[in-house]
Amino acid sequence: MRSSEAGDITGMLPACDGLRVQVTAPAGTDTAGVPGGGVVVGWALVADTSAVGGARVEPVFLADGRAWTPDQYRATYGQQLRVQVGRL
Numbered sequence: 001m002r003s004s005e006a007g008d009i010t011g012m013l014p015a016c017d018g019l020r021v022q023v024t025a026p027a028g029t030d031t032a033g034v035p036g037g038g039v040v041v042g043w044a045l046v047a048d049t050s051a052v053g054g055a056r057v058e059p060v061f062l063a064d065g066r067a068w069t070p071d072q073y074r075a076t077y078g079q080q081l082r083v084q085v086g087r088l
Helices: 070-077
Strands: 009-014 019-024 040-047 055-063 066-068 082-087
Touching: 019 040, 019 055, 055 070, 055 082, 066 070, 070 082
Parallel strands: none
Antiparallel strands: 009 040, 019 082, 040 055, 055 066
16 A cells, blocks of 8 residues: 555545535636536545645535546646635
């Protein structure tokens, strides 16, 4: 078994109802083709050597017909995008 590398999802928990991800971008950013955020369906423990304890907790949300972590979403649609969790 290999050790976790940065960005690996090492665990996951379901989310409680009523949470949604909002995606925002800096003014002037072209957001054509970028899907909006969606309902939070879980929480992922992501390996991160720069975080205290070696991991961070990130939301898993639905957008464009699939589940995403913020890292996956930004890698696909742009690092400048901000992902924030809020109530529905």
